[in-house]
Amino acid sequence: MIILGILAVLAYGGWTWIAAQVVDDHAEVEHGSEAIAARNCLDNNGPTKLFKEPNGRVHQICQDDTGNYDQVIRDNDGRWEEVTAFKPNPNGEGNTWNAIMRWLARKGATAWSGPK
Numbered sequence: 768m769i770i771l772g773i774l775a776v777l778a779y780g781g782w783t784w785i786a787a788q789v790v791d792d793h794a795e796v797e798h799g800s801e802a803i804a805a806r807n808c809l810d811n812n813g814p815t816k817l818f819k820e821p822n823g824r825v826h827q828i829c830q831d832d833t834g835n836y837d838q839v840i841r842d843n844d845g846r847w848e849e850v851t852a853f854k855p856n857p858n859g860e861g862n863t864w865n866a867i868m869r870w871l872a873r874k875g876a877t878a879w880s881g882p883k
Contacts, residue, residue, distance in 0.1 A: 798853040805829065805837035805852035818871050819843065819879035824850060826876055828867065835862050843882075 794802035808829035815836075818826040827839045840850040856862050857870030 794849060794852040797851065801837075801854040802852040804831065805839050805854065808837040809839055817879045817881055818876040820874050820876045824876075825879065826871060836864065836867055838867070 794805075798805075808831045809827055812829055812831065814827040815830045816828045818828065820826070823843045825841050825843045827841065829837045829839070831837055836855060837852070838855050839852040842848045842850055854862060855867050855870065857866050860866035860869070
């Protein structure tokens with residue numbers, strides 16, 4: 768695993784949240800430059816929306832400067848460990864908001880406001 772940063776400080780709703788960001792090699796091995804682009808999108812633009820699966824995994828959806836969507840999935844287990852990062856094209860339906868929302872709904876993910 769590659770450690771991107773020792774601490775990331777995220778402010779949300781008046782609370783400060785400190786989390787270690789751990790990146791797994793899986794994303795780059797499986798998704799190549801898409802993984803790097805997804806991380807860069809989050810670094811540069813922040814998440815457009817957060818979704819959380821029943822198993823606790825968090826999907827960070829980001830819209831890049833070209834209008835495409837990127838996604839970083841993390842385990843929300845206190846370590847904020849990256850599971851993967853890529854440009855979603857669920858079931859070949861295209862990189863559209865509606866296709867991504869249908870895919871997330873099938874996973875049982877719901878909109879999430881972030882850590883409290």
